[in-house]
Amino acid sequence: MDPQIKLLFLDEHAIEGAARFGVRQEELSFIGGFQNFIYSYTREGCKYILRFTPSTLRTQEGLEAELEWIRYLAENGMSVSEPIPSAQGRDVECVSGKMVDFYATSFRHAPGRKIGYPECLGNxxxxxxxxxxxxxxxxxxxxxxxxxxxxxxxxxxxxxxxxxxxxxxxxxxxxxxxxxxxxxxxxxxxxxxxxxxxxxxxxxxxxxxxxxxxxxxxxxxxxxxxxxxxxxxxxxxxxxxxxxxxxxxxxxxxxxxxxxxxxxxxxxxxxxxxxxxxxxxxxxxxxxxxxxxxxxxxxxxxxxxxxxxxxxxxxxxxxxxxxxxxxxxx
Structure with missing residues (x-):
């Protein structure tokens, strides 16, 4: 994560973005992220991801193109983490900031487990x-x-x-x-x-x-x-x-x-x-x-x-x- 961007992402941005997807602040768990700010939340027993992308990294059009492709892959039989629309039915919600905006998107949590090191070697x-x-x-x-x-x-x-x-x-x-x-x-x-x-x-x-x-x-x-x-x-x-x-x-x-x-x-x-x-x-x-x-x-x-x-x-x-x-x- 760019340290300057990290300083600009505030709790209020996470709260507003979560609300757009019908999620309360206390339901969020921060996971981390290398380029984006990633949270998880649970709804009716199912786990989801909430991602915040700085506008310095991606455009809204670029994010919409990403989600369009993911949906196409899912509809054609590929196992992917599908996007979830906001409460207003939008794939991408823009949370305005003073210097940088943040685009909120949500996805189903991928089932199964990660295979890390050293298990992934010689496999x-x-x-x-x-x-x-x-x-x-x-x-x-x-x-x-x-x-x-x-x-x-x-x-x-x-x-x-x-x-x-x-x-x-x-x-x-x-x-x-x-x-x-x-x-x-x-x-x-x-x-x-x-x-x-x-x-x-x-x-x-x-x-x-x-x-x-x-x-x-x-x-x-x-x-x-x-x-x-x-x-x-x-x-x-x-x-x-x-x-x-x-x-x-x-x-x-x-x-x-x-x-x-x-x-x-x-x-x-x-x-x-x-x-x-x-x-x-x-x-x-x-x-x-x-x-x-x-x-x-x-x-x-x-x-x-x-x-x-x-x-x-x-x-x-x-x-x-x-x-x-x-x-x-x-």
Missing amino acids: PLLYEQCGRMTSHLHKLTKRYEPLARRHSWERNEYLLRARKYIPPEHAPILRALDELKERLASLPITPDNFGLIHGDINVGNFTVDETGEITLFDFDECQYSWYAEDIAIQLYYLLYVFGEDSKSERKVQYEHFIEHFERGYTEDGRRLPEGWKDQLSLFLRLREIIVFVGMYRSWDLRQPDDWTRDFLQDSRMRIINGLSLIDDFQ
Whole structure:
């Protein structure tokens, strides 16, 4: 969370936004959030999410496009955390602030449980299910004809604001970002390899029920990009925990994920996006820069712990040298 935005979000905003959805202040439980302010509440035995998005991050039109897509996915058989309209029947309620407005949206709480670390590592059943889920998502988005449209990859907030959050001593990171964006802009775009993607699939953004079914949520980063990016993001968060001194373990994890994810994705005769394996390295590099920017935006890194210090050092080395987490394995 941008510290300046955090200071501008007041209890009165949460109270007013909750009231728009028929929720009392005492029913709210603050969960947290990396870009948004997230609360939970219970109604008639069912759990829901209430999200507040600063107007500096998203437009109302962009949020409406997000919710429109989620509803389309749900109506076509995908397990997602569906949006809930306000008491006035609106998907998005605007709560006015003095300097920044906050958009309130609500969703059904995803059933099941999250699978965190280390359970998500070396987990073939999970990777196959992730492959099935991602394949279903991409199949549906190829048929999707939206009324409202989300932004495309180059308008990603992390990329647009990298210069604001990255300290001057990391100027080589910004140069690497510019070079990578030029490379990505030259990739071919076809209906089979480019479309609306979730943009942040990782173990923190889905739950798994007792049958193994995945429910996907947090579509806040959805954007138009190459489908390979949706795959690379999942891979990144399974590999970044292995430092430069653990490359052998990273290689095993990479091969494990690719084998089982591909099996799940292609299970019903669906084909992976053309050129996806060749593009993985590029999108892993992009995700690494986004994570680097996000850490400097949201964390106090003046005295990092040992793991964070080592990660930032390794990450900076890879970024400025144009390397990805898998370059030694392909």
